[in-house]
Amino acid sequence: MDNEARSNRFLVEEKPSKLMRIYSVPCIISLLVAALYNIVDQIFIANASYLGSYGNAANTVVFPMTVLALAVAVMIGDGTYRQLNMPDLAWQLEAQ
Numbered sequence: 001m002d003n004e005a006r007s008n009r010f011l012v013e014e015k016p017s018k019l020m021r022i023y024s025v026p027c028i029i030s031l032l033v034a035a036l037y038n039i040v041d042q043i044f045i046a047n048a049s050y051l052g053s054y055g056n057a058a059n060t061v062v063f064p065m066t067v068l069a070l071a072v073a074v075m076i077g078d079g080t081y082r083q084l085n086m087p088d089l090a091w092q093l094e095a096q
Contacts, residue, residue: 027074034070038063 011019038059045055 030070031067034067 042056042059045051045059048055
C-alpha cells in the first residue's frame, strides 16, 4: 500500500470527532488572524485624523461580511474538494 492510499485510509477509519479536531485548527487560526488584522486596522483607522469615527464604523460593518465571505468560501472549497475526490477514494478502497 502506497503512502497516499494509507493517508486516505486514515480519513475512513478515524473517528469523525478526532478528524474535526485535527482539521478545524487551521480554520480557527485563519479566523484568529483575520480578527487580529481587524483589531490592528481599527487602531490605525482611529489614529487617522481625516477618518475618525466614520472609518471605525465602516470597518465594524464590513468585518462581519468578510468573515461570512470567508466561511462561504471555505464551505464551497471543502465541499467541492470532497465531491471531486470521493470517487477516487472509493476506487482506491475497492482496489485493496
